[in-house]
Amino acid sequence: MTTRALRRWFVVHKWTSLVCTLFLLIVCVTGLPLLFSEQIWDTFVGDDDPPYEVLPPGTPNASLDVIVDKARALYPGQIITSVNPDDDEPAVLVSMAPSWQALKDDENYPDRHSGHWIKFDARTAKVLEQSRPADAPKEPRTWTGIIMGICNRLHTSLFAYLPGRLFLGAMGGVFVASLVSGTVLYGRFMKRLPFGSVRRDRASRLTWLDLHNLLGAATLVWATVVGFTGLVNELQTPLFGLWRVTDVRQILKPYANLPVPAQDHLSSVQAAFDTAAKAAPGNEVTGLSFPGASFGSPVHYVLWTRGNTPLRARLFTPVLVDARTGELTGAYPMPWYLRFLEISRPLHFGDYGGMPLKILWALLDVVVIGVLVSGLVLWAGKRRIATDARLRALGYELDDPDDAAVPVLTAGDAR
Amino acid sequence: MNAVSPEIPMPSRPVSASRYPVAVWPWPIALGLLTIFGLLSALLGQQGIWLALSWAALSIPLIVTVICLIRAWRRPSSKGGLS
Missing domain, CATH: 3.10.450 (Nuclear Transport Factor 2; Chain: A,)
Structure with a gap:
């Protein structure tokens, strides 16, 4: 590889990484609790469903027509909007509303919720639970709910709805570019080092560089897959929209x-x-x-x-x-x-892949955080070298390059 | 992002084993293939043995990383890597 090409890859790696690192740190950190959200909810909030009746195994489910009729009888004059059998529990959720028009009008009034639901036992068709009436006092929010909500919105959209999603999707793309350029640089800088070397007997920069290379090489494929699939996920709104205006409209x-x-x-x-x-x-x-x-x-x-x-x-x-x-x-x-x-x-x-896969996911995520942090350290260190050189050129005496006071001075004045 | 500026030539050092070129790619490729295998085996297999294989395959990159770190910190020298 020519020096020029190498320098170009280096610039690509530096800038793509700088652009996405902050957002990736946010996404990596908020992703950890989201990974275990089911367990967190179960531990801190608990399942507030009433216990299911114990019936002999193999008891057939009640006809959905019976359930639908019961729901109608409970709220005569209202409409049913959807019927959803539960994935894991023997329950059927029936959603209702005063009318389709009422649901449509809700969109203009953020605090109006005319839709409600009833949960039935799928086997006995008995009512298990109902949503809280709209005029009931609001349920107090739990800390778990607040924290998980913040993590979820930061992770998916940075609290910025669709623009935030598209922006994070773009960051996913930049991240993949930074991984590709990083791989090219890895090939160049590891030419004379056995895999996994971490040089600790020389400059601390070399230790950070070797760490960055080792952690990056170990998680390269995982980070690429999760970064790219994250990008695809952020595109779901436009992709579903595309489907709706093409095939669905046609049908x-x-x-x-x-x-x-x-x-x-x-x-x-x-x-x-x-x-x-x-x-x-x-x-x-x-x-x-x-x-x-x-x-x-x-x-x-x-x-x-x-x-x-x-x-x-x-x-x-x-x-x-x-x-x-x-x-x-x-x-x-x-x-x-x-x-x-x-x-x-x-x-x-x-x-x-069960709990072990989630734990592996979390560990790999932590290693990627290590890659991001070591990359930041390398970048910050390089900036300091550059500013130190400029200060020397200006005639400042910099006796101890590791003196903590120097970077503080240079950060403000040198540029 | 990295320490050695591309335009600065390597300072000459006494020749030692690590100065010679080494094969760069076998380890990263092996770890990458294990990762791909681990990701897919749970997704496509979804049953006992495939799940266990997936967990094993995905742990190996992590284990290798930890071994390299332990080696480097136990014996602070430039030859702390696997070859």
Whole structure:
């Protein structure tokens, strides 16, 4: 490699790293509690669900139609918006609202929540729990809730909603560029050093450089994968938007102008679940939303199904069932870019291999923090060398380059 | 980011074993392949043995790092690495 090319790679590495390091430190640190959020919630807040009735194993689930009727009887005159069987517990969540219009109006009033939910036991169809009424005093926020909320919003959007997400996505891209350029530099600087050397008998800069190289080389692939999948995750809003204005709009076009039928004339919910399960073989049905939902069809049940293997568990296939007749309209596998998004999620979250994988994820994350910090130390040290040289040129006597007072002076005055 | 400015030639030192070029890439490539294997085996396999293999494969880069650090701090010399 020529010196010029090397210098160019060095500049790329320096600037890409400088641009993304602060944000990566934020993301790495806030990612740690998020990794264990389930355990943290269970430990500090606990499960406030009432205990489930103990029934003989193999007790069949109640028909969803029975559950839907019970929900309607509890709130006559209201509409049901969705029906979602729980993933791990024998429960069914039914969401309701006074009307679709009321839900739409909520968007203009941030403190109005007209939607509410009822949780049923999936086997006995008994009411287990209900959401707090809108006029009830607000539940006091727990410290766990506040801290986890802050971590979550910092990690995904820096409290800046969509622009924050896109910005962090861009930082993910810059991070990958810094990893690539760092790898090139690694090849150059390790030419005469056996792998894993940490020189401690010379300048402390060399110790930091060797640490940076060792930690970076050990986590290079993991950091690339998590950085890149993080970037893909941040693009989810525009990608789903793209799907909605292309395929979804095309599919719903023939129905777009039909009126939403009254809910007491709709076909069976349980039958719609069964139809969807048949339409997407190998998938399980995870939920149904009623006709009229904001991004559905006015006359269809939209059923969300997903694969039942870990790789496909995040690949959702929506199924449309005509709510007037109960007939299948079709199953619509997602386009490739959304499939790619869904597959890249587990590789970012590290939640697909049990607790040991999460712990490894956390340890690798800590090592990456080490790479970031050692990189910062190297950069700061280099800056000080440069400013020291300038000060000497100006005639200052700098006897002890390690004197803590010098950098303080130089930081303010030399530039 | 790094210590040695590219344009400054290496100061001449007495020739020792570590002055000769060494193979740079075998270790990083091996650790990278183990990482890829670990990430995919849990994702695609998702069952007993594949999960265990995934945990093992992903721990190796961490273990190697720790060994290198321990070696370097126990015996402060420039030959603290694996070769």
